[in-house]
Amino acid sequence: MAVMTYREALNLALREEMQRDPRVFVIGEEVGLYEGAYKVTQGLLKEFGPTRVVDTPICESGFTGVGIGAAMVGLRPVVEMMTFNFAILALDQIINSAAKMYYMSGGQFNIPIVIRGPGGPAHQLAAQHSQSMESYFCHVPGLKVVRPTTPADAKGLLKSAIRDDNPVVFIEAETLYPIKDEVPDDPDFTIPLGRAIVRREGRDVTVVAYRGMMYRAIEVAAELEKEGLSVELVDPRTLRPMDTETIIGSVRKTHRAVVVEAGAGFAGMGSEIAAFITEQAFDDLDAPVERVTGANAPMPYARNLERAKTPSNERIADAIRKVCDANGG
Amino acid sequence: MAELKTEAPGVDAGLARQLLAQMMLIRRFEEKAAENYALGKIGGFLHLYIGEEAVAAGATSALRPGDYAISAYREHGHCLAKGSDPRRMMAELFGRRDGLCHGKGGSMHLFDKSTNFLGGHAIVGAHLPLAAGVAFAIKYRGGDEVILCYFGDGAVAQGEFHEAMNLAALWKLPVVYLCENNRYAMGTSVERALAQTEIWRFAQTYGVPGEAVDGMDVLAVREVVGRAVDRTRRERAPTLIEARTYRFRGHSMRDPAGAIYRTKEEVEHEKQRDPILLFRTRSREEGWLTEADVKAIEKDVNDLIDEAVAFADASPEPPLEWLLTDIYKES
Numbered sequence A: 001m002a003v004m005t006y007r008e009a010l011n012l013a014l015r016e017e018m019q020r021d022p023r024v025f026v027i028g029e030e031v032g033l034y035e036g037a038y039k040v041t042q043g044l045l046k047e048f049g050p051t052r053v054v055d056t057p058i059c060e061s062g063f064t065g066v067g068i069g070a071a072m073v074g075l076r077p078v079v080e081m082m083t084f085n086f087a088i089l090a091l092d093q094i095i096n097s098a099a100k101m102y103y104m105s106g107g108q109f110n111i112p113i114v115i116r117g118p119g120g121p122a123h124q125l126a127a128q129h130s131q132s133m134e135s136y137f138c139h140v141p142g143l144k145v146v147r148p149t150t151p152a153d154a155k156g157l158l159k160s161a162i163r164d165d166n167p168v169v170f171i172e173a174e175t176l177y178p179i180k181d182e183v184p185d186d187p188d189f190t191i192p193l194g195r196a197i198v199r200r201e202g203r204d205v206t207v208v209a210y211r212g213m214m215y216r217a218i219e220v221a222a223e224l225e226k227e228g229l230s231v232e233l234v235d236p237r238t239l240r241p242m243d244t245e246t247i248i249g250s251v252r253k254t255h256r257a258v259v260v261e262a263g264a265g266f267a268g269m270g271s272e273i274a275a276f277i278t279e280q281a282f283d284d285l286d287a288p289v290e291r292v293t294g295a296n297a298p299m300p301y302a303r304n305l306e307r308a309k310t311p312s313n314e315r316i317a318d319a320i321r322k323v324c325d326a327n328g329g
Numbered sequence B: 001m002a003e004l005k006t007e008a009p010g011v012d013a014g015l016a017r018q019l020l021a022q023m024m025l026i027r028r029f030e031e032k033a034a035e036n037y038a039l040g041k042i043g044g045f046l047h048l049y050i051g052e053e054a055v056a057a058g059a060t061s062a063l064r065p066g067d068y069a070i071s072a073y074r075e076h077g078h079c080l081a082k083g084s085d086p087r088r089m090m091a092e093l094f095g096r097r098d099g100l101c102h103g104k105g106g107s108m109h110l111f112d113k114s115t116n117f118l119g120g121h122a123i124v125g126a127h128l129p130l131a132a133g134v135a136f137a138i139k140y141r142g143g144d145e146v147i148l149c150y151f152g153d154g155a156v157a158q159g160e161f162h163e164a165m166n167l168a169a170l171w172k173l174p175v176v177y178l179c180e181n182n183r184y185a186m187g188t189s190v191e192r193a194l195a196q197t198e199i200w201r202f203a204q205t206y207g208v209p210g211e212a213v214d215g216m217d218v219l220a221v222r223e224v225v226g227r228a229v230d231r232t233r234r235e236r237a238p239t240l241i242e243a244r245t246y247r248f249r250g251h252s253m254r255d256p257a258g259a260i261y262r263t264k265e266e267v268e269h270e271k272q273r274d275p276i277l278l279f280r281t282r283s284r285e286e287g288w289l290t291e292a293d294v295k296a297i298e299k300d301v302n303d304l305i306d307e308a309v310a311f312a313d314a315s316p317e318p319p320l321e322w323l324l325t326d327i328y329k330e331s
Helices: A006-020 A044-048 A060-072 A084-098 A134-138 A151-163 A212-225 A244-254 A269-284 A303-309 A313-325 B013-038 B053-060 B076-081 B086-093 B127-141 B153-157 B159-170 B199-205 B218-235 B264-271 B275-285 B291-314 B320-324
Strands: A002-005 A024-028 A053-055 A076-080 A114-118 A144-146 A168-172 A180-183 A197-200 A205-208 A231-235 A238-240 A257-264 A290-294 B068-071 B117-120 B147-152 B175-181 B210-214 B239-244
Touching: A002 A006, A006 A024, A006 A044, A006 A151, A006 A180, A024 A044, A024 A060, A044 A053, A060 A076, A060 A084, A060 B127, A060 B159, A084 A114, A084 A168, A084 B127, A114 A151, A134 A144, A134 A168, A134 A238, A134 A269, A144 A151, A151 A168, A151 A180, A197 A212, A197 A244, A205 A212, A205 A244, A205 A313, A212 A231, A212 A257, A212 A313, A231 A244, A244 A269, A257 A269, A257 A313, A269 A290, A290 A313, B013 B053, B013 B076, B013 B086, B013 B218, B013 B275, B013 B291, B053 B076, B053 B147, B053 B175, B053 B218, B053 B275, B068 B076, B068 B127, B076 B086, B076 B117, B086 B291, B117 B127, B127 B147, B127 B159, B127 B175, B147 B153, B153 B159, B153 B175, B153 B199, B159 B175, B159 B199, B175 B199, B175 B218, B199 B210, B199 B239, B210 B218, B218 B239, B218 B275, B275 B291
Parallel strands: A024 A053, A024 A076, A076 A114, A114 A168, A144 A168, A205 A231, A205 A257, A257 A290, B068 B117, B068 B147, B147 B175, B175 B239, B210 B239
Antiparallel strands: A002 A180, A144 A238, A197 A231
């Protein structure tokens, strides 16, 4: 085990996969000479050269399309979105070209591509640079969607995403790039897509959260322990395909569930998770599933408003207390 | 009837037969597709290529079998010319199990890996960056193939045309962009859509070779595309070609007459330059083909397409469980 940052873990995953497979290349804005707007691609140009670390002009649709075209004939591109907000400009390529090609062609052309970059709330980046976009992508059959929480997950999941034969939308978090934790050294260490993890075992309530919200949930769980509440934390890690089995298994044990997401709540990830828990484990529930979501507002700039936009520890704790107080048993 | 003036060195009976047969095959395929659309056997959007056959036939004749082609949604002709089995293409239009894409793509999404035909893309302009990506991969691997990317005049107003042209020129990618300018993007004429209606001139903007060609003259298309393909292969750099053509039918079967946005006189006038009639006449005049040769080609083509329709009709619908296959590839 080595201790490294989430950023370094991503960088190592890219380096190892590029060493392992000459078909893997990195393409995007500022990935080469500038070494990445967030330094995730640091050192790659020097090690692999400009054929495999490709700086592009600002044209998200264009260079994403280039990646998809290259994937059609057997390369394995990793397309960096400087931030995922810019992927909106490439949504047509991601949804209409990458996600559907395998299906439309009757299984002739699969698209092994990773589209990665940071997304979600950051620090005072305002409305156009702070969106939680995972639910947009999760709605599309043909895409896989990953949101890694820890440095080890960042590495293991990115490696699996690169080795996957399908388009994978891999949304990192700017706020997590400097986070440090243990990461396995083994270059063959991967984490399979579609597998959730129980980050903390508990008896009284299941909290489903990922990425930044998971760190808040961890703090809240420790606080509530003092009140005598035992909180189980489940991190889906991959949002599509989602490991519903692990989540349902946890709910069957605790009989209560809270879902936390940073995105605006309406038609969000929490809606989907709450829906399948209700559909599959209704008889096991002692209380309605509670959602804690970002406010239904664009991200404001002002620090206090920004803080109010995303779920706070207090709101997460209140939701947990609420479902635990309910007694449907 | 208008004349064809292209010099024709190296054209012999074999080549003339190949080009004429190709164009007639496409024409017949489209006529039968229209017929079967009217019978309700083909659904959705059906965009016919009738009138534009010289572009696909001439351009494809300049490619090697290992070269790639990619197109938009008016792509039956390009797919046929690249060598796909008309039976499997017609079955795809019928939405049947034996279709090229097992009935999952339809008229607008024909793909054939066996001929390096890369689709069949129906969001205008979106496949131009894909073509640049295929060319990127060719260069990445050090291959000597090229990709031929067909698109319509409608795509030129899209950002992706300009993004793709810029990237292909900037990175010197082996792609030939071939604009089929049939003068109307659905019902919008190029004059109402483009500030620069001489589409080939955009090549100058991006610093790459560009050329316009009479898209009704199959030999002219073959010559211009052939030159572009050779240069693109040799120099690993893109070319932009504008083939001036005309669609004789409407935009799709839902616009059968195509008569609101263009005059009947204009359509009739353009039909005087029917690429098949022009080339038939020329082939006879040059002594490449006799009238009997042409009749024989016509019969072969009609038989092939009749067989394609019968094959499509006999092919079963895809089994229901295929609804949920080919969404994710199992690694």
